Amino acid sequence: MWSRRRGHLRPTVCGVEELRRRRREQEPARREQQLVSKRLLREDAPEEAGEGCVAAILGEAEVQQFLRQAQRGTEEKEREGALVSLRRGLQHPETQQTFIQLEGSMRTLVGLLTSNQALLQLEAARCLHELSHSEQSTIAEACLPATSYLLTYLSGHSSDFIELCLYTLGNLIVESEAVRRQLLPQGIVPALAACIQSPHVAVLEALGYALSQLLQAKEAPEKIIPSILASTLPQHMLQMLQPGPKLNPGVAVEFAWCLHYIICSQVSNPLLIGHGALSTLGLLLLDLAGAVQRTEDAGLELLACPVLRCLSNLLTEAAVETVGGQMQLRDERVVAALFILLQFFFQKQPSLLPEGLWLLNNLTANSPSFCTSLLSLDLIEPLLQLLPVSNVVSVMVLTVLCNVAEKGPAYCQRLWPGPLLPTLLHTLAFSDTEVVGQSLELLHLLFLYQPEAVQVFLQQSGLQALERHQEEAQLQDRVYALRQTALQG
Amino acid sequence: MQLPPALCARLAAGPGVAEPLPVERDPAAGAAPFRFVARPVRFPREHEFFEDGDVQRHLYLQDVLMQVADAPEKPRVPAFACQVAGCCQVFDALDDYEHHYHTLHGNVCSFCKRAFPSGHLLDAHILEWHDSLFQILSERQDMYQCLVEGCTEKFKTSRDRKDHLVRIHLYPVDFRFDKPKKNRSPASAEVPGDSGERSEGEAMEICSEPVAASPAPAGERRTYSHRSVSKLFLKHVLNVCSVLRILGCTLGRCASHTEFRKVTLGKKIGFRFCRRRKSRCFRSCE
Numbered sequence: 001m002w003s004r005r006r007g008h009l010r011p012t013v014c015g016v017e018e019l020r021r022r023r024r025e026q027e028p029a030r031r032e033q034q035l036v037s038k039r040l041l042r043e044d045a046p047e048e049a050g051e052g053c054v055a056a057i058l059g060e061a062e063v064q065q066f067l068r069q070a071q072r073g074t075e076e077k078e079r080e081g082a083l084v085s086l087r088r089g090l091q092h093p094e095t096q097q098t099f100i101q102l103e104g105s106m107r108t109l110v111g112l113l114t115s116n117q118a119l120l121q122l123e124a125a126r127c128l129h130e131l132s133h134s135e136q137s138t139i140a141e142a143c144l145p146a147t148s149y150l151l152t153y154l155s156g157h158s159s160d161f162i163e164l165c166l167y168t169l170g171n172l173i174v175e176s177e178a179v180r181r182q183l184l185p186q187g188i189v190p191a192l193a194a195c196i197q198s199p200h201v202a203v204l205e206a207l208g209y210a211l212s213q214l215l216q217a218k219e220a221p222e223k224i225i226p227s228i229l230a231s232t233l234p235q236h237m238l239q240m241l242q243p244g245p246k247l248n249p250g251v252a253v254e255f256a257w258c259l260h261y262i263i264c265s266q267v268s269n270p271l272l273i274g275h276g277a278l279s280t281l282g283l284l285l286l287d288l289a290g291a292v293q294r295t296e297d298a299g300l301e302l303l304a305c306p307v308l309r310c311l312s313n314l315l316t317e318a319a320v321e322t323v324g325g326q327m328q329l330r331d332e333r334v335v336a337a338l339f340i341l342l343q344f345f346f347q348k349q350p351s352l353l354p355e356g357l358w359l360l361n362n363l364t365a366n367s368p369s370f371c372t373s374l375l376s377l378d379l380i381e382p383l384l385q386l387l388p389v390s391n392v393v394s395v396m397v398l399t400v401l402c403n404v405a406e407k408g409p410a411y412c413q414r415l416w417p418g419p420l421l422p423t424l425l426h427t428l429a430f431s432d433t434e435v436v437g438q439s440l441e442l443l444h445l446l447f448l449y450q451p452e453a454v455q456v457f458l459q460q461s462g463l464q465a466l467e468r469h470q471e472e473a474q475l476q477d478r479v480y481a482l483r484q485t486a487l488q489g
Numbered sequence: 490m491q492l493p494p495a496l497c498a499r500l501a502a503g504p505g506v507a508e509p510l511p512v513e514r515d516p517a518a519g520a521a522p523f524r525f526v527a528r529p530v531r532f533p534r535e536h537e538f539f540e541d542g543d544v545q546r547h548l549y550l551q552d553v554l555m556q557v558a559d560a561p562e563k564p565r566v567p568a569f570a571c572q573v574a575g576c577c578q579v580f581d582a583l584d585d586y587e588h589h590y591h592t593l594h595g596n597v598c599s600f601c602k603r604a605f606p607s608g609h610l611l612d613a614h615i616l617e618w619h620d621s622l623f624q625i626l627s628e629r630q631d632m633y634q635c636l637v638e639g640c641t642e643k644f645k646t647s648r649d650r651k652d653h654l655v656r657i658h659l660y661p662v663d664f665r666f667d668k669p670k671k672n673r674s675p676a677s678a679e680v681p682g683d684s685g686e687r688s689e690g691e692a693m694e695i696c697s698e699p700v701a702a703s704p705a706p707a708g709e710r711r712t713y714s715h716r717s718v719s720k721l722f723l724k725h726v727l728n729v730c731s732v733l734r735i736l737g738c739t740l741g742r743c744a745s746h747t748e749f750r751k752v753t754l755g756k757k758i759g760f761r762f763c764r765r766r767k768s769r770c771f772r773s774c775e
Contacts, residue, residue, distance in 0.1 A: 114665045116604060118589035148660045155607035155638065158591035160584060182659050190639025209553065221534075257546060264534045289500055302549050305542040309532075316531040331504040336496050346490045351541035358538075362529040368509035376507055378493040385490045403527045408513035441525040448515055477522035 058089035060098050067108050070124075076117065083112070083123035090130035099131070100142035110146050118158075125164050132171035140175035147172070147183055151191045159200040166195075166203065170210035173217070180217055184224065188214070193231045201248050204240065208254020215261035225267045234262075234272060238280050241307075243287035249303060252284075256306035263310050269317045278329045281311050289337035292344045301349045304341055308355045315362040332373045335363065339379055342386070350389055357386075357396035364403040371404045375414040380404075384423050391432040398427065398438035405445035412449035420446070421453055421460070428465040433474050440478040447485050454486050462486065609638060610666050617647065618670050636660075636667060 058066070066089075069082035089095040099105050112124035128150075131143055150165045169188070172179045195207055211233070214224055228234070237255040241247070259277070263269055288304050315329070338360055345352045363370045374380060383401070387394050401420070404411050424446075427439040446453045466483055469475045519526065532538045564582065571578045571586065573594045580586040593604045596611040600619045605611040613634060616623050626632055631643040633650040637658050644650040647669040654660040654667065 116593060118592040119585055121592060122585075122588055145661055148658075148664060152610070152666060153606050155609055156591060157595045158588045161588055161592070185657060185659050187637040187639055187658060190637070194638055205553075209550070253549075261534070264532065264536075264539075266531075266533065286500065293497060293500075299549075301545065305545065309539070309542070312529075313531055316529045330506045332507050333500055333502075333504060336500045339492060339496060340500065343490045343492055349545075351545075354538065355542055358530060358532070365527040365529045368512050369507050372509045373507040375510070377496060377499060379496075382490055382492055402525050406514065406518055406525065406527050408511070408515070410510040410513065414510070438525075441523055444523045445518060445525070448518055481522055 055088035055091045057092045058086070058095045058098065060102060063089070063095065063099050063102055063105065067102075067105060070112055070120065071108055076119070079117070080119050080123055083120065083127060087123065087127045087130055090127055091133075093134060093136070096131055096134050096136075096139050100139055106142055106145055110149065113146060114149055122161060122164075125161065125168065129164055129168045129171070132168045132175075134175070137176040137178070140172045141178050143172055144179060144182055147179065148186055151183070151186055151188060154191045154195045159198070159203050162195065162198070163200075163202045163206040166206035166210045170206070170213045173210065173213045177217070177219070180214070180219070180224075183214075184227070189224075189227045189231055189233070193233050193236070196233060196236045201251055204248070204251040205254055208240075208251060208258060212254060212257045212261060215258055215265075220261070221265040221267055225262055225265055228262065229268050229271055234259075234275055234277075238272075238275055238277060241280055241284050243284050247284075247287070249299070253299075253303045253306070256284075256303055256310065260306040260309045260313075263313045266313075269314060273314060273317060277310070278314055281307055281314070282329050282331065282334055285311065285341075286331075286333055286337045289340040292340055301345065301352055304344075305352055305355055308341075308352075308359045312355075312359045312362045315359075329363075330367075330369060332369075332377075335360075335370055335373045335379070336377060338363070339377075339382060343382070346386065346389070350393075353386060353389055353393050354396060357393065357400065360400050361396060361403065364400055368407055371407055371411060374400075374404055375411065380415065381419055384419055387423065387427065391430070391435050394427060394430070394432070394435045395438050398435070398442055402438070402442050402445060405442060405449065409449040412446060415446070416450045416453055417456075421456055425457075425460055425462060425465055428462075428468070433472060436469055436472075437475055437478070440475065440482060443482055444478070444485075447482070458486055605666065610636065636664075 063086065066082040066086040070079045070086070073079040073082060086099075090099060109124055109127060112120050113128065115121055115124075128143060128146055131139055134140065147169070150169050153165050154162055156162060169183070173183065192207060192211060195203065198204060198207075211228075214220065215228070217224060237259055240251050240255045241259070259272070259281075263272065263277075284307055285304075288300060288307065291300055311329070338356060342353065342356045342360075345356055364374065374383075380401070383397055386397050401415075405415060424439050424443055427435055428443075430436055430439075443457075447457075463483065463486060466479050466486075470479045470483075472479075566581060566583060568579050568581045569586075570576075571580070571589065571594075573590075576594070578589055580589065592606070596605040596608050597603070598605070598611060598614055598619070600615070603614065605614060613636060617633065623632060627645070631645050633644040633647050635642040635644070635650060635653060635658075637654070637660075640658070642653060644653060647667070651662075651664075651667060651669070654664065655662055660667075
């Protein structure tokens, strides 16, 4: 699965920047993010033309003719062919508009969707799938008469058909709140809860996709996530994430993202912790690190990213502490695994370093045990090697080091002597205020718990490094205080 | 980024918790102007921190959707016919046959040969159309189960259920898998009220409708030319039993009741198993 996906990814340099630009411009619109994946799909489609024929835009008369042929044709092949032609035409937004404006067209299509001719049914579903790709919410809303049938078919047995229905539903969900408002009372949550027990990997992946789109809706925290949490879906999702021979990476990716959308909405995370989310995700993290070491790394970051996010957010829940008064996630191997992943990100996907460091912060903030692990496993130096990557990464690395240092003298002694002080002198030369500010905090802790550091600091022109920032409003007070400490010490 | 060599060994070794070094905080650590406090950080939905990872996710999805949108290249085989008795469909691709089989022969009612998209709908159909005991019970209590999975509401009549489906679940008024049964028994009070009523052979048919919707019921089309004699006989037996019961006939009552129950409801497990397979299989359950 991993290598197949990799092979299909197209060069993405401009695509990535375009995506970022769009996301920033439309910040309040969660919808925009989801549109992004569908919009780019359509823009690139004319270049693909892999089928050997470029679909033409269909006019009203042609749409009507194809529909009539599909409905009333005498030969089954002829009827199927008419729907295939219609489907190709529906790749064009203009044809989609023409279709929905034609009276009775959706009714006919729904009729074909529910016909007893299985192949016509399949082609009709493909036409609907084409319509679901539209960016216009009016087109999605025109598909409303079909949704009860799409949901009904989820409890059938034809896995290809179910997969198609799920992707269609997922696309329609993204596009229109009216569609979601209809799907919820129509029972989409119980339908998905039943469908998730399918043994077919392709169905599960499609279900994960549809569910992830549902969970990203802006009204999800109030209107959707509570009923999902009340269903058996969370338990099944966690089952799909358990490492072992049955773990399918493509399926796991989808459900990890679903979990992330649920968790970051903060509706009822203790419930998920009660279902064992922390230990499942912790074990999965170990598994991912193992995969990296075996260099089975194609597409691993796709799964690592949501797992890191889920773990990080779950660790902020008070419920984490309640089981025996200890943190549920205590295994030192988690830290080892995280660093293996950090190294992987450093080499392959530096933009994900902040996400890994976020987890490291949440692991170490309130845990003397994990801070001790960082020291005993010699992970301070590798951590320092990440400083040059970016300002965001620098601030996070320094924050983690502060987490260790603030635990007291026993911890600071292990940070001294070593590369820490020279590194701090280096980061004090940065221009970024946040990086410098965090460096000052760390320096303060080091001076407090390891007074010998002061002399060395002075000898290595530390005062000059400090004074560079004495005019900076956000840093002044701390610069002054440190200067006093150094001069008195 | 260089990792210590022992790290991989640590990952491979068993679980363990590091014995923490003693914690000893000085109050001066948090004294102004210093403000560092060690705390776990939470990022809510839509936080800009997630931007880069979200972009990667969308690129991945884009790739997945592209693969789904392309209709699959079907590997062709020499033409073959469906093996189910009475079905004349011919195929030249295994995927097509698989879909055909699941759609038309997967959840088939052994009594009337209607095909249903799911076991759930088939169950409801059999109860409501072919179980005379159901009809009797429904006169005394709400028996018509809502068709939406997860909804436990029950209703007195199929009309009431349809109203519920439309009002509460926003189902279409002409939902094709909820046809009210045509009256056979003179004693039943239920009036099928669906304006889109069709004759029996058409639970999943719509093909003869014109493009501009018309309410006129389409002519009946049979997809199965074969009717097993034993099934017709069974149907008649059941109808006779139900009429006898209604008329309070005691003569055949116990025997016909027992026979009736055994055939329709008694052996639930065997019954369910069989009706999903070829129609002939039903006989072996008796």
